[in-house]
Amino acid sequence: MTVPTLNYVSCPDATGSHRMAYWLWGASDAPHLVVCAHGLSRQGRDFDTLARALLAAGGPGVRVACPDVVGRGRSEWLRDPMGYGIPTYAADMLQMLGQLHQEAPVRTLDWVGTSMGGLIGMALAGAPHVPLPVPLRRLVLNDVGPVIQWAALQRIGTYLGHVGRFESVQQAADAMWQVSQGFGPHAPEAWLALSQAMVKPLPEGGFTLHYDPAIAVPFRALDEVAAKAGQAALWQLYDGIRARTLLLRGAQSDLLSRETAAEMCRRGPKPRLVEFAGVGHAPTLIASDQVEAVTGFLLATDTAIDEEPHSGTG
Known part of the structure; x- marks a missing residue:
């Protein structure tokens, strides 16, 4: 089975620097x-x-490069938790892209972003004069947009930062499933496989979740007024996107409303919308129809994309 290599890039921050990990698939050149x-x-x-x-x-x-955003996975944790936010994450991605481009020139650049990863993609694709190695060609926004429903943020806040202690990976997987059923149906073995990298062993035995609990600090500092105030800036980024865009939505999503998705299709990059029945926030891109939607979009010719219907349901 094909496996990725683990790589690191040094990224500056307000207190010095930190290392971000990323998993690289395929030929490095x-x-x-x-x-x-x-x-x-x-x-x-x-x-x-x-x-x-x-x-x-x-x-x-x-x-394919799959970063562990700082504070997660194999990446280091920030000394100042208020640094956990889109500006830091986008800057880190530019460091990674610069390193990858230096190792072997990037001729075509695409982005797939789930939820927060989609917001990072919007920041890179929609802001002017971002020093990308090449312009972003295609963008997949997975169940996220400029308007994030406050009720969904409140739901996420009930568990974010509670990393826990578990006797086994299976116990951790069971606990994560209780707060992740919006991901849609998953066979038990598929969910367990998806959970393997979500935990790390503790020195005294047992397991805990992989991320820095302090990522919850700036999240909990956000209130509904501030969240709504940020929407105008996000819409400005979105309207600045020039990449061909595919918008994915879980049909039962509580984070990306049907109304926001419809507005996204009318403005900015005017993406094709694909919805997945029986899924909330967010599609995990494991089910075959979800994988085919993304691979088909990223690997199709421009002519084939132009001939596709503007919206559809998975």
Whole structure:
């Protein structure tokens, strides 16, 4: 089975620097780079299934980078928890992209972002004069947009930062499933596999979740007024996107409303919308229809994309 290599990049921050980890799939000199960025409390191995599918369908010309956003997975933790936010994450991604481009020139750059990873993608694709190695060609926004429902943020706040202690990976997987059923149906073995990288062993025995509990500090400092105030800036970023865009939505999502998705289709990059029945926030990009939607979009010719219907349901 194809496996990724673990790599690191040094990233400056307000207190010095930190190391961000990223998982690299495929030939390190492949000219077509796809970056897959995870959600708020997740990590880069979430994209194992998608990465293998992209390599299988795209051939030796494709490489896939799946970062562990700082504070998650194998990346270091920030000394100042208020640094956990999109500006830091976007700057770190530019450091990673610069390193990858230096190692082997990037000729084609695509982005897949789930939830928080989609917001990072919007920041890179929509802001002017971002020093990307090449312009972002295609963007996949997975169940996220400029308007994030406050009730969903409140729901996430009930568990974010509670990393716990578990006797086994299975016990951790069971606990995570209790707060993750919006991900949609998963066979028990598939959920256990997805949970393996979500935990790390403790020195005294047992396991805990992989991330820095302090990522919850700036999250909990956000109130509904501030969240709504940020929407105008996010819409401005979104309207600045020039990359061809695919918008994915769980049909039962509580984070990306149907109304926001419809507005996104009317403005900015005017993406194609694909909804997945029986799924909330957020599609895990493991089910075959979800994987095919992403690989088909990223690997299709421009002509094929132009001929696709504007919206659809998975």
